[in-house]
Amino acid sequence: MMGRIETACFHYSGGCETIYASNREAEWLRTLPDIRECYGKLFDKESGSSVVMLSPSKNGILLSISKMIPNRLGDNLTAYLFIPNALDISGDALQGIVFDVISSLAQNRRDVVSSCLSSISSTEYEQLSQLFFEQTTTEGYAYRKVQSGKGANSLSVVLNYLFQDYYSQFKHIFIAIDNQHIANPEQYKDLTDYPLNDWRPVNGASELTSDSAPRSNNEGKNNSIESEQTENQTVEITTEWLKANTEIHGWLSFFFFAIIAGGLFSAIYPIATFNASDYAGNFFLGAVDIVTGLLLLAVAVFTVYSFVNRKQNAVFWGKVYVMLVFLTNVLALIGGNTEETGLQSTAQVIRGAIWGVIWFLYLTFSDQVQEIIPKSFRNISSTDWAMLAASVLIPVSLFVVGYSQINSLIDSRNDQEAELKRTELAYNQRTDGRVIFTIPDGFECESQVVDTEVGSQTIFNINNDEIGNCTICSDYDTDKSIKNFDGYWENWKDTDIKQYSTDNVDRGTKTINGNVCLYRITKHYVNGVYVYWRYYLLFDDETGKVFLASFYDTNDSISYVDELLESVKFKL
Numbered sequence: 001m002m003g004r005i006e007t008a009c010f011h012y013s014g015g016c017e018t019i020y021a022s023n024r025e026a027e028w029l030r031t032l033p034d035i036r037e038c039y040g041k042l043f044d045k046e047s048g049s050s051v052v053m054l055s056p057s058k059n060g061i062l063l064s065i066s067k068m069i070p071n072r073l074g075d076n077l078t079a080y081l082f083i084p085n086a087l088d089i090s091g092d093a094l095q096g097i098v099f100d101v102i103s104s105l106a107q108n109r110r111d112v113v114s115s116c117l118s119s120i121s122s123t124e125y126e127q128l129s130q131l132f133f134e135q136t137t138t139e140g141y142a143y144r145k146v147q148s149g150k151g152a153n154s155l156s157v158v159l160n161y162l163f164q165d166y167y168s169q170f171k172h173i174f175i176a177i178d179n180q181h182i183a184n185p186e187q188y189k190d191l192t193d194y195p196l197n198d199w200r201p202v203n204g205a206s207e208l209t210s211d212s213a214p215r216s217n218n219e220g221k222n223n224s225i226e227s228e229q230t231e232n233q234t235v236e237i238t239t240e241w242l243k244a245n246t247e248i249h250g251w252l253s254f255f256f257f258a259i260i261a262g263g264l265f266s267a268i269y270p271i272a273t274f275n276a277s278d279y280a281g282n283f284f285l286g287a288v289d290i291v292t293g294l295l296l297l298a299v300a301v302f303t304v305y306s307f308v309n310r311k312q313n314a315v316f317w318g319k320v321y322v323m324l325v326f327l328t329n330v331l332a333l334i335g336g337n338t339e340e341t342g343l344q345s346t347a348q349v350i351r352g353a354i355w356g357v358i359w360f361l362y363l364t365f366s367d368q369v370q371e372i373i374p375k376s377f378r379n380i381s382s383t384d385w386a387m388l389a390a391s392v393l394i395p396v397s398l399f400v401v402g403y404s405q406i407n408s409l410i411d412s413r414n415d416q417e418a419e420l421k422r423t424e425l426a427y428n429q430r431t432d433g434r435v436i437f438t439i440p441d442g443f444e445c446e447s448q449v450v451d452t453e454v455g456s457q458t459i460f461n462i463n464n465d466e467i468g469n470c471t472i473c474s475d476y477d478t479d480k481s482i483k484n485f486d487g488y489w490e491n492w493k494d495t496d497i498k499q500y501s502t503d504n505v506d507r508g509t510k511t512i513n514g515n516v517c518l519y520r521i522t523k524h525y526v527n528g529v530y531v532y533w534r535y536y537l538l539f540d541d542e543t544g545k546v547f548l549a550s551f552y553d554t555n556d557s558i559s560y561v562d563e564l565l566e567s568v569k570f571k572l
Helices: 027-031 091-106 110-121 155-160 165-169 217-221 239-245 250-272 283-308 314-335 346-365 367-372 382-421 482-492 559-566
Strands: 002-004 006-013 015-021 050-057 060-068 076-084 124-127 141-146 172-177 429-431 436-438 444-452 455-464 468-476 502-512 515-526 529-540 545-553
Touching: 006 110, 015 110, 050 091, 050 165, 060 091, 076 091, 076 110, 091 110, 091 155, 091 239, 141 155, 155 172, 250 283, 250 314, 250 346, 250 367, 283 314, 283 382, 314 346, 314 382, 436 559, 468 559, 482 515, 482 529, 482 545, 529 559, 545 559
Parallel strands: 141 172
Antiparallel strands: 002 124, 006 015, 006 076, 050 060, 050 172, 060 076, 429 436, 444 455, 455 468, 468 545, 502 515, 515 529, 529 545
């Protein structure tokens, strides 16, 4: 006598919608168990999106395979497999069917689910002698822990010995696969260690899958049952199985787009905006941002590759990427390495840090991520940890080397400045320790030391009431770009003079004693008189110093400007 597995699928969302039924007149369809009764009791959202339940039925066993719909409490897509009493199907074959159904439900397509269930119901199996169990009316719940691999407690063994008389004592039995979370294990019966008795006749095929599998009820008759090797191997979750049975879509696809776009930006932006003067001319400090950006791009690409190929370390590298993004943004905020506007503005950096947190939570709690890379499948190898260590240590090492070199350079500059200040100068020469200049004839000079963000700064003021005045200082800078010059110019612009009309007179570059000099001259109409503002930056590549001079005069006599600039010395 032959029999079939009857199948059906329903969508539960408030009401109940039929997706498929192999036999719409089947008696078991009238008393279907609703697994929503078990939510919060046997399983919850921590159990993942796929849930397998076993329920005793009048003439067989009912397997309920549900996909919980994320963010919609209780809503689910459930497929039912009705296995008639004493239907002789091996545990391996039934396990394969269960995994096929899980995969079809994961695709959220009616045609895929219907095709899968139709194929299952079209296969015939031998129907053995009917088993008789005492029927009970209990409302009890229970659970059984199984593994997807081989062994006495494997899913294939439990399904091979499907018809156990004690199952009839419970309304719902949760089959927890591979350490799947059980909501309240202490409140319900644990059937994990209950014996699995062979319900098949002595001359039937015994489907034992390991030496430690349960023994037959007929053990006392001194008849041993030989194990047979089944043609179908136990289905294990592998990279190939996941690639064939899961699909990447939705938010996970957007995550891939976001990290690739972010990785490209992280790699390109530091290179496109690189300016050695931003790092005091230090190669190692300059390399930190570039190397970090390239590493972020590499991690992003490797993350997408690992997910697409269902690698065990995919979620690990996804979390590594978002943690690195979060860390770099936080360090930028702490270090003040932000801009007023643009992609590196404070608001953008804060937004990047927040997105890092959001994506980390997504990778941790997403049902789709759990389906694509199940927790039981994940593994982090020593190679992964070594690669992570390298990703962190390379930029950190560059920073440490660069920072130590900068400190050494600062110490050297301090020594040179101290030595220059001790040098005996002519009566009309002055120095701040960085440069020496000569006071133009007819001018008086005063100096003052002011405190700045980077330390004390000596400011000189020379003045001639008949000609004009000049404010002088020096710094370390080698950036001769117009952008850098304009930054200095804006900072030195007199607040009072902004209220008067301004005309551009001249700007350009010239050479003084072999050194590049950038300048800009404007005139302002003040109380009926034109006042000229002349601003100069004189650079010395050898010492990395810059001489700053801001002149105000009426353009009656300007020879003092060249006289002062040509007198500047950057070293003895």
